[in-house]
Amino acid sequence: MASPKLLPPPSPLQRLSTFKDNKTLAPSSPSPPLHQPSSATSTSTSSPLDSFSADPTFSAFLSPSFDSAAFSSRALASGSAAAVAETLQDGIRRLDHALRAEVTLRHPDLLRHLSSLSSASSALSSLRSSVSSLQSSVHRARSGVSDPRSAVRSASLRLSNLRSAADLLHASSKHIRLCKKLRDLSEKGRPDDLATMASIHREIVSIHGDHDLEGINAVDAEMAWVAETGERIRAEAMKAVDRGLDPDALDQSHLSRGLQVFYNLGELGPTVDLLVSRFRSLGVKSVGSALDLKAVSSGGGGGPGGGHRSGTPQIGGGGRAKEGLWSRLGNCMDQICSAMKAMWHLQRVLSKQRDATTHVLFLDEVWQEGDPLLTERVWEAIVKSFASQMKSAFTASSFVKEVFTLGYPKLFSQIENLLERISRETDVKGVLPALASEGKEQMVAAIDPFQTAFLTLCLSRLSDLVNNVFPMSGRSVPSKDQISRIVFRIEEEIEAVKPHGHLTLLVLHEIGKALILLAERAEYQISTGPEAKQVTGTATPQQLKNFSLCHHLQEIHTRLISMTSTLPSIASEVLSPSLGTIYGVACDSIASLFQEMLNRLETCILQIHEQDFGLNSSIDANNTSTYMDELQRCAVHFRAEFLSKLLPSAAHKEIICTQLVRRMASRVLTLFIRHAALVRPLSEAGKLRLARDMAELELAVGQNLFPVEQLGGPYRALRAFRPIIFLETAQLDRSPLLKELPPSVVLHHLYSRGPEELQSPWQKNQVTLLSYSLWLDKQREDQIWRGIRVTLDDYAAKVKVREEELSPVYYIMLRIGSSFVENTSALQTSQ
Numbered sequence: 001m002a003s004p005k006l007l008p009p010p011s012p013l014q015r016l017s018t019f020k021d022n023k024t025l026a027p028s029s030p031s032p033p034l035h036q037p038s039s040a041t042s043t044s045t046s047s048p049l050d051s052f053s054a055d056p057t058f059s060a061f062l063s064p065s066f067d068s069a070a071f072s073s074r075a076l077a078s079g080s081a082a083a084v085a086e087t088l089q090d091g092i093r094r095l096d097h098a099l100r101a102e103v104t105l106r107h108p109d110l111l112r113h114l115s116s117l118s119s120a121s122s123a124l125s126s127l128r129s130s131v132s133s134l135q136s137s138v139h140r141a142r143s144g145v146s147d148p149r150s151a152v153r154s155a156s157l158r159l160s161n162l163r164s165a166a167d168l169l170h171a172s173s174k175h176i177r178l179c180k181k182l183r184d185l186s187e188k189g190r191p192d193d194l195a196t197m198a199s200i201h202r203e204i205v206s207i208h209g210d211h212d213l214e215g216i217n218a219v220d221a222e223m224a225w226v227a228e229t230g231e232r233i234r235a236e237a238m239k240a241v242d243r244g245l246d247p248d249a250l251d252q253s254h255l256s257r258g259l260q261v262f263y264n265l266g267e268l269g270p271t272v273d274l275l276v277s278r279f280r281s282l283g284v285k286s287v288g289s290a291l292d293l294k295a296v297s298s299g300g301g302g303g304p305g306g307g308h309r310s311g312t313p314q315i316g317g318g319g320r321a322k323e324g325l326w327s328r329l330g331n332c333m334d335q336i337c338s339a340m341k342a343m344w345h346l347q348r349v350l351s352k353q354r355d356a357t358t359h360v361l362f363l364d365e366v367w368q369e370g371d372p373l374l375t376e377r378v379w380e381a382i383v384k385s386f387a388s389q390m391k392s393a394f395t396a397s398s399f400v401k402e403v404f405t406l407g408y409p410k411l412f413s414q415i416e417n418l419l420e421r422i423s424r425e426t427d428v429k430g431v432l433p434a435l436a437s438e439g440k441e442q443m444v445a446a447i448d449p450f451q452t453a454f455l456t457l458c459l460s461r462l463s464d465l466v467n468n469v470f471p472m473s474g475r476s477v478p479s480k481d482q483i484s485r486i487v488f489r490i491e492e493e494i495e496a497v498k499p500h501g502h503l504t505l506l507v508l509h510e511i512g513k514a515l516i517l518l519a520e521r522a523e524y525q526i527s528t529g530p531e532a533k534q535v536t537g538t539a540t541p542q543q544l545k546n547f548s549l550c551h552h553l554q555e556i557h558t559r560l561i562s563m564t565s566t567l568p569s570i571a572s573e574v575l576s577p578s579l580g581t582i583y584g585v586a587c588d589s590i591a592s593l594f595q596e597m598l599n600r601l602e603t604c605i606l607q608i609h610e611q612d613f614g615l616n617s618s619i620d621a622n623n624t625s626t627y628m629d630e631l632q633r634c635a636v637h638f639r640a641e642f643l644s645k646l647l648p649s650a651a652h653k654e655i656i657c658t659q660l661v662r663r664m665a666s667r668v669l670t671l672f673i674r675h676a677a678l679v680r681p682l683s684e685a686g687k688l689r690l691a692r693d694m695a696e697l698e699l700a701v702g703q704n705l706f707p708v709e710q711l712g713g714p715y716r717a718l719r720a721f722r723p724i725i726f727l728e729t730a731q732l733d734r735s736p737l738l739k740e741l742p743p744s745v746v747l748h749h750l751y752s753r754g755p756e757e758l759q760s761p762w763q764k765n766q767v768t769l770l771s772y773s774l775w776l777d778k779q780r781e782d783q784i785w786r787g788i789r790v791t792l793d794d795y796a797a798k799v800k801v802r803e804e805e806l807s808p809v810y811y812i813m814l815r816i817g818s819s820f821v822e823n824t825s826a827l828q829t830s831q
Helices: 012-025 039-044 048-054 058-062 068-078 081-105 107-188 191-210 217-244 252-265 268-290 293-297 318-352 362-366 374-396 398-406 408-425 437-445 448-469 480-497 501-525 541-564 569-610 626-646 656-678 684-704 713-724 736-740 743-751 769-777 781-802 808-830
Strands: none
Touching: 048 058, 048 081, 068 081, 081 107, 107 191, 107 217, 191 217, 191 252, 217 252, 217 268, 252 268, 252 318, 252 362, 268 318, 268 362, 268 374, 293 374, 318 362, 318 374, 318 398, 318 408, 374 398, 374 437, 374 448, 398 408, 398 448, 408 437, 408 448, 408 480, 408 501, 448 480, 448 501, 480 501, 480 541, 501 541, 501 569, 541 569, 541 626, 541 656, 569 626, 569 656, 569 769, 626 656, 626 684, 656 684, 656 713, 656 743, 656 769, 684 713, 713 736, 713 743, 743 781, 743 808, 781 808
């Protein structure tokens, strides 16, 4: 035990200060003092320390950090050392006096404490002898325990050394034995033993490292050969892996054997990472070589010749550079496909193969849940490099930009073929494919700049052609050859991308924009005004111009409809809005003319009400009515002057004008049946004249407007109405011919068979027949029936007032109207 550090004895003033502090802070003695001074004496007697604390000379002695040498130096330096010494002597005297007074004051207490110290000294002497005896016993116990402890420690050390030596001997023996076994297998040189050799090699290296066999001669003599054998094992295993990953073979057995060797060596993870890095570098390098601007500028040959770094080939070398660029890009696609197939095959084998001993799945050794797959790692690097190179080529090389923009369908085809090959050749049931849909989209997105440029160029070519054919400043009608060139250009654009569905839709969108532009330009050239819609004279120049525009637009519409019919339905849907616009402009160019022709024919039909078909008229049933003669003359004129120039020569050919003429002919028949049903009164002779008018109408429409047999419902209604007017009233509501006629036509005809006080709706409402006909165009059959029912109710009310019988026509009209309402309700319920 270290002895306590000796401190210098405190100065007298310091000891006195300490005594004063202890006296002040310490609690009072439990024994009452023998002599207690009076309070007066305590108050009057003041401690010299109080005055010392205020004195500049003595206050320094009260500080715990008092330095006598420093105090002496200051006293000597002041020049009054004698005065200071005298002051100190005076202070000492004062302290002695105060000390003497204090001792006197506390004399009883001091005597009592002295007695206590004597007793403590006697007890301490007794304790000292006991401690000495205890120390002797401890020394004896220590000597008795120390010797066995030393013996145990020495024996333990010898045992540990023996055990270490035994372990080393055992490890060395096993090491040498495994080396001999590895040497025997190596000398046999059988490929099937390669995995076993890898396991033995790994165990040898593990024993050597775990037991620190460095320095043992027998072991060191084998380690150089073991290291050499390990390199040979790795080389043979890598050969098997390379043979298994050959894109032309993809041999699963060789790849499995090689991976098993690396797993036994404990190097499966680093080996797989090395393979991923190799194929990733192969794909990236192939992309870089394909789009190397230096190779492009040298004409594709790669030799000297003053090529430009900007990617522009030398003069006269554009053709060779273009062929070289496409050739290198094709080789790049092949190499990328090979790399992805090899990586997919490696991933496939890793996901199937397990170690025969531990049953550990090889894929779990190299891949963790949430990490990208091996194929994704390689594909991500390839796509990133491809996108970067494509972007660089687009911005840095005008030559590459032009080649890939003009030949974008070919570029897209190569990308599409690459993706299709990878998907097809890695499509194995129960195995993930090499590429997901997101990966394919990333590759296609890499060539988006060229796609945008290609579509812009496509629209520009078509728009320029449309602007040339339909210039804004000109009002002349383009020739048929010019229209054919537009259609031919559109066909070429579609044919160039037809094998690629996605690209075809994009091109069709651009074609649609060009067609909208064409429709706008054509609409701008349509002639309007009275000259464009007159129907009384010969065709005017303005009408002939509109006819030509209509023919041109019909030609474009018909040929494009025929072209899109060979494409998928979605392609037709893309082009449908713009073709609809073309159709609409074509109709607009002649719509006003057709409307005027129809108005003229309707005016002729309305003249039927100026004829007298009643009992008092002298009707010649062998002659047609005057209004029908007028209608026939109009139809012949329309045919000769207008329709012959609009309708195709081939009767089977269906065009826009054919549809307009069909609608006009159907409207003529429908309108005639309506007004023929409104004729009132109608005698038997009038029925004959009306039947002859129907025959003449059928002939006029069929010869001059449209074949009536192809008009469907309106023609069937005309054929049914002729025998209807000759039927007896009692038989009419049971006739099957009613199915071919609207209920309103039959009901209107029945007014001609009823009494005069059964007013027709137009008579009751006091409107003209023209106004009533226009109203009928806007109403449904049930709404027309409600108007007719009002007239029937009004008639019934008048007859009942006179208490007379109702006409049989009244009941027939009620039955027909009620039956129509019931059938309509049943049809709506079933729907």
